[in-house]
Amino acid sequence: MFIRRQLLLAAGAIAAAAAVVPVRAEETVKVGLIVPMTGGQASTGKQIDNAIKLYMQQKGDTVAGKKIEIILRDDAAVPDNTKRIAQELIVNEKVNIIAGFGVTPAALAAAPLATQAKVPEIVMAAGTSIITERSPYIVRTSFTLPQSSTIVGDWAVKNGIKKVATLTSDYAPGNDALASFKEHFVAGGGEIVEEVKVPLANPDFAPFLQRMKDSKPDAMFVFVPAGQGGNFMKQYAERGLDKSGIRVIGPGDVMDDDLLNNMGDAALGAVTAHLYSAAHPSQTNKEFVAAYKKAFNNRPGFMAVGGYDGIHLIYEALKKTGGDVTGDKLIAAMKGMKWESPRGPISIDPETRDIVQNIYIRKVEKVDGELYNVEFATFEAVKDPGKTKK
Numbered sequence: 001m002f003i004r005r006q007l008l009l010a011a012g013a014i015a016a017a018a019a020v021v022p023v024r025a026e027e028t029v030k031v032g033l034i035v036p037m038t039g040g041q042a043s044t045g046k047q048i049d050n051a052i053k054l055y056m057q058q059k060g061d062t063v064a065g066k067k068i069e070i071i072l073r074d075d076a077a078v079p080d081n082t083k084r085i086a087q088e089l090i091v092n093e094k095v096n097i098i099a100g101f102g103v104t105p106a107a108l109a110a111a112p113l114a115t116q117a118k119v120p121e122i123v124m125a126a127g128t129s130i131i132t133e134r135s136p137y138i139v140r141t142s143f144t145l146p147q148s149s150t151i152v153g154d155w156a157v158k159n160g161i162k163k164v165a166t167l168t169s170d171y172a173p174g175n176d177a178l179a180s181f182k183e184h185f186v187a188g189g190g191e192i193v194e195e196v197k198v199p200l201a202n203p204d205f206a207p208f209l210q211r212m213k214d215s216k217p218d219a220m221f222v223f224v225p226a227g228q229g230g231n232f233m234k235q236y237a238e239r240g241l242d243k244s245g246i247r248v249i250g251p252g253d254v255m256d257d258d259l260l261n262n263m264g265d266a267a268l269g270a271v272t273a274h275l276y277s278a279a280h281p282s283q284t285n286k287e288f289v290a291a292y293k294k295a296f297n298n299r300p301g302f303m304a305v306g307g308y309d310g311i312h313l314i315y316e317a318l319k320k321t322g323g324d325v326t327g328d329k330l331i332a333a334m335k336g337m338k339w340e341s342p343r344g345p346i347s348i349d350p351e352t353r354d355i356v357q358n359i360y361i362r363k364v365e366k367v368d369g370e371l372y373n374v375e376f377a378t379f380e381a382v383k384d385p386g387k388t389k390k
């Protein structure tokens, strides 16, 4: 009798152990993080990767009873790589979510795969307006170029800038920035005196800068993607555009906080509109900047914030679904979500799945011996103007 009971208990224990194994496997939520870690856009990938690591250190790596596993892959911002990697992560690694996407072509390349597999695609960096329309599984925590370029266009006409030369990176977000700036600036009576587009990869700005200088504008509207602002400002200063009084205006990408402090005094006075400044004076941001600096010895820029908010969105959606990773349930949970980001209050538009956020106008100033984008005007809860037009 005693032996029989022991045997039964042992059998029960084995059955219980066997039952535990498959459940354990399902208790991991896999997030495929596809970002450029090498090449010209590497600073974007590094900021996003850092911010996600920081968030997970602060909040732990378990949510709704599930362990979060980040699988980091470098696509070098080449869309063919993005597509191959996304496919591999979805089919072989069985990731539940794909995230990252340092440039627009990468975000677009993954969109059909997200739709087909019903896997959420969290865009943490890319900023062309149309991205969220390419799949019902896309949610964006970064920004759109029209959000800030329209605002800087209005600001320029109201602040005595009459003639502008434009220099934009020759691909989708550059074209979005240019079109939305022009629409507002020209409607307000401004004149575009020179327009140049520079290649995305390894741009040499020098030949274009001479043309800019010769066209004698009051200001120069610049869009270059994150990571290129330092090189641009170096050539701007070398060609003496700062001395000619041609001020830089634009969306804030060119004045990215991770590069700004090394740009030197040529950057002083640049006015840009953007979603994030490391100098944003909220308690949430002060804590975020201090923790990021402590962990990585550098200032966070706007790409870091896109990553930090992107992983927050994933955590909160999982809490709402009780750990259910079904794509449709996660997307439904993300729609309409609101929270306090280091950048200020943000939400996900339930109709477009795009980010709604404050846009700040900022001026580069020296604060305690360091260069910062100091915010001086706020436009609250800005939706993507690129969509409301349609």
Ligand code: PHB
Binding pocket: 102, 103, 104, 105, 125, 126, 127, 128, 173, 224, 225, 226, 253
């Ligand atoms: C983009 O490719 O969408 C992109 C990349 C970097 C930026 C802005 C937009 O700073």
